[in-house]
Amino acid sequence: MTSAKASTAPVDSPYYFMQKAVDLVGTSPHPQNKIAATLFGGKPNDLWSVTRTNHWPAMIDVKIGRTQDIGNSSGTLHAETACILTVPEATEGASLCITDPCCPNCAKNIAEAGIKKIYIDHKGFKKDFFKRRGDHFDSMSMQICAKAGVSVYELNRKEQTITPIIEVPLSFTPPDDSPIVIEPIESAAEAVLRIGVQKSSQIHHRRKFAMAFAQDSQGQKFMITVRAHAVIGFTMNNLNEALEIMTPQDKYSFIQEPVNRLLMFLARKGWRLMDGYLYASQIPTAREQVNLVGAGIKRITVGDFQKSRDPYGFQAMETLKRAGILIYD
Ligand SMILES: [Zn+2]
Structure with missing residues (x-):
C-alpha cells in the first residue's frame, strides 16, 4: 500500500512505522471504528514489518458476511x-505501533506473543471510541502489559515525542506458572497426536487444553501442548490475585484460552501450525474460532463436543461449520 504523504522519519524509528499504520487506516472495511497497526522487529539493518487494519477474514466476509x-x-x-x-516472522521481542489504544483481548495476545513495546498514536486517546472503552484500557489492558513486561508509550507524530505510559526494563522476565510443553517429533502422523492427546488427557485431567503439530523455519516438527491459564505474568498463587483473575469484567477476562494461547505462542516463535493436526479438548470459544479462521486454519479435532466455556462456542461452531469454513472432527 503506497501513500501520498510519505513519512520523513528514519526507517528504523517508531514514527516511521506509526505512519505506515496511519497511512493504511482509511482502508479498514469497518464502517465506524477504523484501526490499523504495524508490527515490526528484527535487527537494525534487517528490519521486517507488517501493517494490518481491523477487518473480516476473507472466508468470513464471503461466506457469512459482515452483519452476522x-x-x-x-x-x-x-x-x-x-x-x-x-x-x-517470530514476534518475540518485536514492537507494535497502533492508531488506537488496545482492547484487553489484544493486550493478552500481544503479551503472549512476546511483543515488548507498544506505541499508541496520541490521537487515538482523543476519539469517542476510546472514551467509551477507556475503563478497560486502564483496568485491564495496561495491567496485562505491566505484568507481562510490555512497555507502552504514547507517540505524538506532529511533536515527535514519545511519552511512557508504562515502562518495564527489557531485562524483566515475567513469571510463567504454566509453561507450554514442546516436544520434537520425527514425523506428523495422526497416531503420534492421538497418543499425545491420551497422555495429556491424564496429565490435564478435566482441565481444558490444546495440542498441535508445528514446524519451524528449518522444517523441524514439534508437538505442542498448551493449557488454559491466566495471561503471562499473572500468577495464580496469590489468593486475592487469583480471585481477580477469575472474575470477568464485562466481556473480558484475564484468562487466556488454550487455542488462542497456542496461536500466540506459535507467532512468538515464528513457527507454522500444521493444518489438520490441531486438537482442542473442548469446543473453543467464539473468539478463538474466529482467530483460527484468521490464521488460515481449516480443520480442528475436538475432544468433547458437549463442552464449551459458554453457549456461544456452540453457536460459533454451527455458524462456521454450516458456512463450510472450519471442519470439526
Ligand atoms: Zn483488540
Missing part, C-alpha cells in the same frame, strides 16, 4: 491480532 456475529464474537479480526496471526 459468530457466537458472541464479531467476525472481525482486530488490527493488532491480525498482525500477530499473519506475520511469518
